[in-house]
Amino acid sequence: MNPDLPTLIAQTRDFINSVVVPREREFSGQISLEQLETVRSELQVLGRTSGLWLPHLSKELGGLGLPWTQAYQLFIEAGRSLLGPQALNIAAPDEGNMHLLHVVANTEQKKRWLEPLAAGLVRSCFSMTEPPPGAGSDPSMLQASATKVDGKWQLEASKWFISGAWGAAFTLILAKTPEGATIFIVPMNHPQITLKRVIPTLDHFSPGGHCELEFAHLELTDTDVLGEPGKGFEYAQIRLDPARLTHCMRWLGIAIRSLEFAEAYALQRQSFGKTLAEQQMVQQMIADSHIEIHASRTMIEHACGILDKGQRVRHEASMTKVFVSETVNKVVDRCLQIMGSTGISEDYPVSQFYKEVRAFRIYDGANEVHRMSIARRAFRRAEARGT
Ligand SMILES: Cc1cc2nc3c(=O)[nH]c(=O)nc-3n(C[C@H](O)[C@H](O)[C@H](O)COP(=O)(O)OP(=O)(O)OC[C@H]3O[C@@H](n4cnc5c(N)ncnc54)[C@H](O)[C@@H]3O)c2cc1C
Secondary structure, three states, rough: OOOOOHHHHHHHHHHHHHHHHHHHHOOOOOOOHHHHHHHHHHHHHHHOOOOOOOOOOOOHHOOOOOOOOHHHHHHHOOOOOOOOHHHOOOOOEEEHHHHHHHHOOOOHHHHHHHHHHHHOOOOOEEEOOOOOOOOOHHHHHHHEEEEEEEOOEEEEEEEEEEOOOOOEEEEEEEHHHHHHHHEEEEEEOOOOEEEEOOOOOOOOOOOOOOOOOOHHHEEHHHHHHHHOOOHHHHHHHHHHHHHHHHHHHHHHHHHHHHHHHHHHHHHHHHEOOHHHHHHHHHHHHOOOOOHHHHHHHHHHHHHHHHHOOOOOOOOHHHHHHHHHHHHHHHHHHHHHHHOOOOOOOOOOOOHHHHHHHHHHHOOOOOHHHHHHHHHHHHHHHHHOOOO
16 A cells, blocks of 8 residues: 655655655766666666556556656655656656557567566657658658558658657657558667767756657567557647646755745845845846746646546646746746856756746647647637627
């Protein structure tokens, strides 16, 4: 039986502070993919026996089996360090891939791919985005295609910004087929996959980096198809609903920790005869950050309640993704400002957080695209209501 929720939350905070945070100090600014892989594996050895491994996943797969309305609180705690989600095996993209495989994969695929992923023995990636003129914000621009020749699938694709691809054991790849978009599960050591480059990016704490991949004349069989051909977009959505929310949870942890650093600094630092904490403009930045973090937590909790009822959470996940990603960026930026030159330095992790959080406004759907979808749904409802 699991300990009660307050105990689990306290244990997660203690694990992050005592086991994970000390490892952060080994890296100032830059971290190589090799270093990140090593620290990830070492932390997972401790994470696996911490009693906090995979809070949201079923007990059969080694998780705690918590409902989302409870698990999200552990995700936020783990998210206080960039290495925390790695330690508990709840980092992207593996966490989203586990969810999708759990829901859609057949018994054989679960045994081959999901079980080692949940055990932390392997990493995975999700290959959807393509270089122009392929799919980016608009998934209907998908160029990757697979056709059947003599009973075997032949897949051709160029993909980029595929997080975790370097060192991953397998990828889920979205491609057009005559039935519609289809997801295939492909081992990354396949000779027809070329890792063209690890793309240099602003962020550095994503194991396996963000990679450009080429799939040329890749031969696959029906056993490599996830679920049914033609249901690829539906499955991608099954993955994205909770995956968008778990990004919100993890990054909210970073905003909360940044605020702790900024508050501690403001209480100590004198300026114009009083502490920064006594300066009204600093107070406003602190107050606004608390308000927006509270609103973010409330939105996440609400969306988790819908997920726990087994209902689709597309609209709420979109609104939450936009609000939380903008909140996290605003809060980390304010905290860095409050800390002045110390914020810019690598003496504190806030400068690194600043670099890491920026991409969240772009991936999992750029915020502008979410706003477009939210507005479209709103107008559809307005039309249905009539005037
Ligand atoms: C760090 C990082 C990790 C990623 N990891 C993965 C991964 O693991 N797997 C994967 O498949 N992909 C991944 N991606 C890709 C990500 O999903 C795409 O960046 C995203 O879908 C946007 O596509 P794009 O970059 O091609 O932007 P584009 O489609 O070129 O759009 C550029 C910008 O145009 C604007 N825009 C686009 N459409 C509209 C519109 N309708 N209205 C208003 N403005 C609009 C937005 O501001 C958008 O940011 C990752 C990206 C990043 C940055």
